[in-house]
Amino acid sequence: MAEVLSKLTSKRLRRAAELAFGPILLLAVWWLAAKGGWVNKDLLPSPIDTLRDTAANIWSGSMTKDFTRTMLRVAYSLVIAIIAGVPVGIVLGAKAAVYRSVEFIIDFFRSTPATAMFPLFLLLFGLGDLAKIAVAAFAAWLVIVFNVAYGVMNARQTRILAARSMGASSLRIFRDVIFFETLPQTFIGLRTAVSLALVVIIVAEMFIGATDGMGHRIIDAQISYSLTDMYGSILVAGAMGYGLNLILLFLERSVIHWSGK
Structure with missing residues (x-):
């Protein structure tokens, strides 16, 4: 028992070290670049100063507000894209001829x-949040439609034929076979879509009349030459995308644990 626990602990420590290597390497290179004069010191603050300023902004709540606004916009755009994209992808993927007829438009x-x-x-939507959410939802929608349609078209025919041979109706075949066969490709589309939606929202916040959000914070810090805030906001925006991807990966492994089997 002690040997098993020791191996488990060793495995967890090794996994933690692997996960920590990337961030540590990034901070080490950043610190060397700042202290070694690789980059103009007036343009690259030290990572220690940046992290200290970022922690203070998070603690004060000023960055938390911008983070929340960006996250809400991404969430709204993704929900719209899923609701509108999954059914369309299923319909297009169910009939290859239908998909081919609109393939040019989608691509x-x-x-x-x-x-x-x-x-x-x-x-179409003006300068408010609706325009930002709409363009991000549109971009994410296209990715989801393509991946869901591709998943439906490439569902394993052996399982479909087996279900038909047992007398299953078309509706039941779709519900019990095609739907589950499509999920792995659907989650690939979701992870791509959420990353794209975040990029679009950040850029929109920079240039389309935003008064809050991480994109607005980054461009505002750059204009006011608040470099620690600018670099810190970029790090937080990157962490947001990384975190969303991890959440979807966790859901994917929990929901479609049979993938590849």
């Missing part, structure tokens, strides 16, 4: 930078 807009759509969405 065209999926390949178009979402930021190029800002003027159109500004004309």
Whole structure:
């Protein structure tokens, strides 16, 4: 028993060390660049000063407000994209001929930078939050539609044929076979979509009349030459994206534990 616990502890410590290596390496290179004069010291504050200032901003609540506003915008855009994208992806993927007929439209807009759509969405929705959420939801929607449709089209035919041979109806085949076969590809689409939605929201907050949010905070700190705040806000925005991806990975492993089997 003691040997098992020792091995488990050793494995956890090794895993923790692997996870910590990346952040430590980043901070070490940053510190060397700042102290060694690799970059103009007026343009790159030390990581210690940046982290201290960031902690103070979080503690005071000023950064927490911006973080929350950005997170809400990303959440709204992702929910809209999921609600509108999953059913459309299923319909398109169920019939290959239907998907081929609209494949050009989907691929065209999926390949178009979402930021190029800002003027159109500004004309349609104005300068408020609705425009930011709409353009992010549109970009995420395209990714979800593509991945869900791809998942439906590539569902394992052997399982579908087995269900049909046992007399299952089309509805039951979809509910009990195709739906679950589609989930792995759907989660890939969700992880891509949430990253894209976050990028679009951050950029929109920078340039489309925002008064709060992490994007607005970054550009405002850059204009006022508050470099520790700027670098700290960039780190927090990156941590937000990393955290959202981890949450989706956890859900994916919990929900589709049979993936690959």
